[in-house]
Amino acid sequence: MKHDAWRRQPEIYPFSGEILPRYTDVDLWQHLNNVALISLQIESVQRLLLDVADDAAWRAGPAAIGPETTSTDFIAEAYYPTPLTAAARITHVNERDIGIASALFQKGHCVGLHQSRVVSWAPDGQPVPMSAELRAAFARRMAAHPPLPPGGEPEAGHKPALAHPGNAAGGAPADSMQVLPRRPADFPAHYPLASRFGDHDATGRTSDQALGRMAEQGRVNLLTALMGPERLASPVGFMVAHVSLRWLRRGRAPSAWNAGSGVLRSGDRSITIRAQLSDGDDCHAVCDSVMVAIDREARQSIRLSDDLRAAVERLSVR
Template sequence: MKTQPWQLETGAYPFSIRFNPHYSHLDTERHVNNVAVQSFHTEARTRFHMAVLGDRAWYSDDVLLRPRRTVTHFLRETHYPHEVTAAVRLVAVEDDSYRLVQALFQSGECVGVQECLMGAWGEAGWAASRWVALPDAARRALAAEQVDGQPLLPWPELPEETETFEPGPRQVALTARYADLDPDRRLSELAQARYLEQARAGSVTMLRQPNLGLLVARIDIRYQRWDTGMGEVALSSELAGIGNSSFVLRGRAAVDGRPVAMAESVMVLIDRDTHRPTPVPDALRAEMAVLQPPTA
């Protein structure tokens, strides 16, 4: 899935908010961390829901409106402390889902785009919790905000969902924290993004090379369930593909043995001196063999 020209224009988005990045959003590369960037999209989406569905739309004691999938494109580095404009456009509404396109603008440029498929999660006990139809009132309100007129690209293919955790070649244990819960006492969207970042970081660290850097170009996350709170966290990662100057890492996160999210992250290798993409060296390709999943 690539970005489209209209997604990079501020005028394409009828809803937007402005804010400044915080110092705490910075990472070791001295720009805004990828999960912090995802939090900007989450904030814009939440404010959009509040504008359309009411001021109390940021929490629920009944059906939860949650992302089923997000594809986040990191087009440029986002810098501190310059103001960011986060924009939202609702492009499709179905009986059980709706689709948003979101963009971030900084210093007159589009620095990122996210496509988000939202759904409704209904809870009736652990075994009966599942994706359900959108509440009628929410569906009608959202449909009134739909903006047509621009083509939509199909979602990239991902592996089938599984009900049991299938760890990849590299595994990481993690302790859940109270801060990982959202106001609905569920494992938050950003906590899951952090889990998947940690799964990815373990693999990336072992691939670090002198004078070479790595940038995240795209993160595609599928959120599998929203009935999970704190529990025993298990993470894993594997190599899903390799190109000329990029490769794809697939990460999985589970809580108490049940899969909660899966991500595919496109990583681009760059030359630190020129800050341009550079081919993956043969030696690094050989080292990546340990991240390949076993063949059947």
């Protein structure tokens, strides 16, 4: 997404509004936390859903609508208490789902890009076909949007979390909807994550914000295993560049999730961490996070050292 110039242009988004960050959105690096930024992107998506579908977005009928997959690129740091402009547009409508692109701007500069794939969710937590009335409403709204510039690809860069690339399904294209969940015990790091009452949204399902929070904890647990408990004092750190979240099932959260995380793949300067949330052995969601190695003082990307590469190999998903 970050290479699509049109996504960074505020005027390309016909739906926009101001969002105020909260002090609780600030992390120990004194900028807005990645989970908070994902939540603000999803807030923009939800406001557009409400603007088009009204109560049908989350109150009316047995099948409420909400994201199945989300992809977020972090472009620049954002700061409290400066307001942000949250902007969104519909990118596709079909029988199964709708696509929504969103972006966050602060002081006129783009700080983040986002793409959601929204579906209808049945009470049993499974996606179901969207009603004809909803599809028609979103299609009418999309038809009223200004056209994308020549060459603009509305779904480019949207890469939902995928299966581990070591089996037959691992060669699926980057935008494949197929995910092969693994057992939590198959991950080099696995641990329980307690649910909170506030993890449920207005429909009684586990919220997107809760998934983002637990995926972040999976990243932190894996980075601690990778670099040791004193990793925050190390001159080498990791910066989140991209996060993809994917729901396989959406329902009420168990009292505790069975979570697992590991390194999915590595490059010259980055690693991709896979986190998975399961109720017992039943996988509900997966998350892939691209983490770039940086020199903390210079704030520049660096190559992975031989020691880090050895640790990455030890903590890889098999």
